[in-house]
Amino acid sequence: METYIFFLGSNPQLSAAEVWGVLTAGELEPKVIGLTGQRMEVELNQEPGTELLNRLGGTDRVARVIKKTNKVWPVQDLAEIISTGTSAPKFVVGISQYGDVFENIKKIAVDIKKILRSKGVKMRFVLPGGKDTRLNAAQVIFNKLHQPPNKELSVIKTAANEYVLAETIFVQDIAAYAKRDTSRPARDARVGMLPPKLAQILINLALPEINPEQSVLDPFCGMGTILQEGWLMGARMFGSDISETMIEASRNNLLWLSTNFPEVNDLLLPELFVQDMRQPFRSVRQKLFDAVVTEGYLGNPISSPLSKRELNEVSESIIGLYQDALKNILPILKNGGYLVFCLPAWRSSRRGYSFTVLSPTLLDFAGKLGYSQEHLLPDALAGLFQANSRGTMIYARPDALVGREIIKLRKV
Numbered sequence: 264m265e266t267y268i269f270f271l272g273s274n275p276q277l278s279a280a281e282v283w284g285v286l287t288a289g290e291l292e293p294k295v296i297g298l299t300g301q302r303m304e305v306e307l308n309q310e311p312g313t314e315l316l317n318r319l320g321g322t323d324r325v326a327r328v329i330k331k332t333n334k335v336w337p338v339q340d341l342a343e344i345i346s347t348g349t350s351a352p353k354f355v356v357g358i359s360q361y362g363d364v365f366e367n368i369k370k371i372a373v374d375i376k377k378i379l380r381s382k383g384v385k386m387r388f389v390l391p392g393g394k395d396t397r398l399n400a401a402q403v404i405f406n407k408l409h410q411p412p413n414k415e416l417s418v419i420k421t422a423a424n425e426y427v428l429a430e431t432i433f434v435q436d437i438a439a440y441a442k443r444d445t446s447r448p449a450r451d452a453r454v455g456m457l458p459p460k461l462a463q464i465l466i467n468l469a470l471p472e473i474n475p476e477q478s479v480l481d482p483f484c485g486m487g488t489i490l491q492e493g494w495l496m497g498a499r500m501f502g503s504d505i506s507e508t509m510i511e512a513s514r515n516n517l518l519w520l521s522t523n524f525p526e527v528n529d530l531l532l533p534e535l536f537v538q539d540m541r542q543p544f545r546s547v548r549q550k551l552f553d554a555v556v557t558e559g560y561l562g563n564p565i566s567s568p569l570s571k572r573e574l575n576e577v578s579e580s581i582i583g584l585y586q587d588a589l590k591n592i593l594p595i596l597k598n599g600g601y602l603v604f605c606l607p608a609w610r611s612s613r614r615g616y617s618f619t620v621l622s623p624t625l626l627d628f629a630g631k632l633g634y635s636q637e638h639l640l641p642d643a644l645a646g647l648f649q650a651n652s653r654g655t656m657i658y659a660r661p662d663a664l665v666g667r668e669i670i671k672l673r674k675v
């Protein structure tokens with residue numbers, strides 16, 4: 264058993280739910296050791312592979328714990344840890360610091376270098392710039408700190424005054440995400456494209472273990488973000504939309520993906536078709552889907568918070584649409600299959616933290632149809648996070664007036 268630290272992204276609660284779902288679905292026998300704000304510490308029976316870690320949209324780095332002590336390590340110990348197992352003539356080491364571990368990291372680096380030089384070991388340090396205490400992903404990737412013989416060491420002081428030393432084993436490929444987000448040929452800010460990382464999270468929540476036989480439908484596929492991410496993650500993807508133009512946009516984006524991320528070509532190109540979710544499905548070649556994952560219509564784009572009257576109007580039309588969609592999804596979803604989808608959550612004021620969500624009518628309606636709602640926060644994490652009473656989670660960029668409320672339903 265070894266302990267790993269998952270460094271969680273911008274929505275730690277959602278990220279933790281994703282990590283937990285994916286880890287428990289495999290054979291890693293995870294046990295939560297601790298969870299503090301941005302970090303989740305988990306014991307695993309073996310090191311998780313890159314393929315699994317690459318799937319996690321909400322985890323930006325993963326590190327293996329090397330040492331946990333109740334006092335900070337002398338430089339000699341650090342020098343030894345850094346040079347252990349390295350016979351390379353030259354290598355690079357980065358240090359990221361969380362909490363007050365070292366007062367003067369630059370001096371520590373100079374001292375370590377001196378000790379190692381006296382032993383004939385040549386190495387170079389990369390340290391965070393300016394006021395930063397953590398190396399950014401670009402620095403880790405550029406210097407290949409996550410790959411031997413190089414190292415990124417994270418030094419952490421916990422709230423319980425423990426000192427943790429950990430070595431990075433994985434870092435999110437920020438350039439690949441940026442490319443998939445902004446370089447696709449068909450883009451339209453007004454349609455409100457989903458960030459690829461959130462698309463991954465939604466897919467993982469619905470299908471924590473993925474194989475190419477499993478089919479996933481996005482019935483409001485828009486420009487195809489969920490289709491592209493699911494395809495990369497190894498699922499058989501299907502997409503539909505009411506709009507022919509959107510289907511064409513998805514098609515262009517998926518063809519672009521197959522050229523720019525050729526690894527997807529091991530699997531069939533996602534299938535696309537036009538379908539109004541207010542109507543029952545007519546012709547779907549794949550009759551039953553293992554999961555349905557979607558970010559549907561969230562209302563028209565807005566430039567200021569909505570008044571009560573406006574909220575009522577838009578809520579009514581959205582509830583109507585999703586009632587029809589829930590009804591029409593039911594016959595094409597396998598028994599026991601999950602439906603993960605987003606509803607709008609309107610920020611109450613421009614810089615506020617509170618949101619207005621749709622009335623519970625829709626969730627009650629889903630229950631009557633034959634879905635059971637699953638709490639997004641797994642029981643194992645329930646004591647560690649303050650759960651919301653609806654069992655959902657809200658994902659919103661800090662400056663966004665409309666966030667996404669994520670809901671997980673199971674066909675019973």
Ligand SMILES: C[S@@+](CC[C@H](N)C(=O)[O-])C[C@H]1O[C@@H](n2cnc3c(N)ncnc32)[C@H](O)[C@@H]1O
Binds near residue numbers: 456485488489538
């Ligand atoms: C917010 S966009 C989805 C964006 C998508 N997640 C992406 O990343 O590109 C909502 C989509 O729902 C589609 N839509 C709206 N009403 C629909 C309906 N009744 N049936 C099917 N699709 C619908 C729109 O055409 C639009 O493409």
